[in-house]
Amino acid sequence: DAGVIQSPRHEVTEMGQEVTLRCKPISGHDYLFWYRQTMMRGLELLIYFNNNVPIDDSGMPEDRFSAKMPNASFSTLKIQPSEPRDSAVYFCASSLQGGTGELFFGEGSRLTVL
Amino acid sequence: GDSVTQMEGPVTLSEEAFLTINCTYTATGYPSLFWYVQYPGEGLQLLLKATKADDKGSNKGFEATYRKETTSFHLEKGSVQVSDSAVYFCAQTRDSSNTGKLIFGQGTTLQVKP
Numbered sequence: 001d002a003g004v005i006q007s008p009r010h011e012v013t014e015m016g017q018e019v020t021l022r023c024k025p026i027s028g029h030d031y032l033f034w035y036r037q038t039m040m041r042g043l044e045l046l047i048y049f050n051n052n053v054p055i056d057d058s059g060m061p062e063d064r065f066s067a068k069m070p071n072a073s074f075s076t077l078k079i080q081p082s083e084p085r086d087s088a089v090y091f092c093a094s095s096l097q098g099g100t101g102e103l104f105f106g107e108g109s110r111l112t113v114l
Numbered sequence: 115g116d117s118v119t120q121m122e123g124p125v126t127l128s129e130e131a132f133l134t135i136n137c138t139y140t141a142t143g144y145p146s147l148f149w150y151v152q153y154p155g156e157g158l159q160l161l162l163k164a165t166k167a168d169d170k171g172s173n174k175g176f177e178a179t180y181r182k183e184t185t186s187f188h189l190e191k192g193s194v195q196v197s198d199s200a201v202y203f204c205a206q207t208r209d210s211s212n213t214g215k216l217i218f219g220q221g222t223t224l225q226v227k228p
Contacts, residue, residue, distance in 0.1 A: 031215075042218065042219075042220045042221060043203070048215060091158070093157075093158075101163075102163065103150075103158070103160070105158045105159065106157050107157045108156075108157050
């Protein structure tokens with residue numbers, strides 16, 4: 001079975017450019033999460049969706065960040081304009097409503113903003 | 115608020131040594147508890163879980179027991195291998211609905227030397 005699929009795996013960009021990260025959750029999962037991982041702050045929950053609807057975006061650092069989930073099989077996290085402090089690994093994860101609470105993670109997108 | 119605290123790393127052990135990684139939590143209710151493992155360059159994956167007090171989760175030789183009286187969920191393994199080198203995250207559910215919305219500890223890096 002396919003797991004959570006993220007793209008790109010690596011992205012290097014210059015400050016001020018727009019960055020779009022993509023995620024395909026596991027088919028049938030109701031929840032989708034975007035996390036950011038840095039050495040300084042560890043794993044931070046940015047936003048999560050239930051049935052394609054954003055439920056809690058309180059972790060989104062600022063207005064430069066936005067996330068969408070146009071359908072059950074696709075989500076994007078966009079940063080515009082990007083800044084060097086946005087450099088991190090961004091993980092997408094999905095889970096099943098009524099399940100055990102287990103999260104299934106993608107392999108992450110490593111973003112470097114120069 | 116609810117939180118998870120792990121012992122700081124890195125933890126460096128020789129092969130076949132005994133491993134303990136401490137984890138304590140604070141919660142207003144009765145969360146489910148998890149250990150996730152992250153191998154280099156990969157996303158997090160569930161290692162084991164426990165859903166109620168006195169439950170023992172186990173997998174791949176790792177064990178952890180849900181201790182309500184000490185609010186702890188320490189990870190143990192009797193004999194570590196080089197392949198166990200990874201970052202280990204303790205986590206609890208944020209709410210009782212088991213959506214997968216988790217609170218993670220800061221992670222503990224384990225290095226096992228031959």
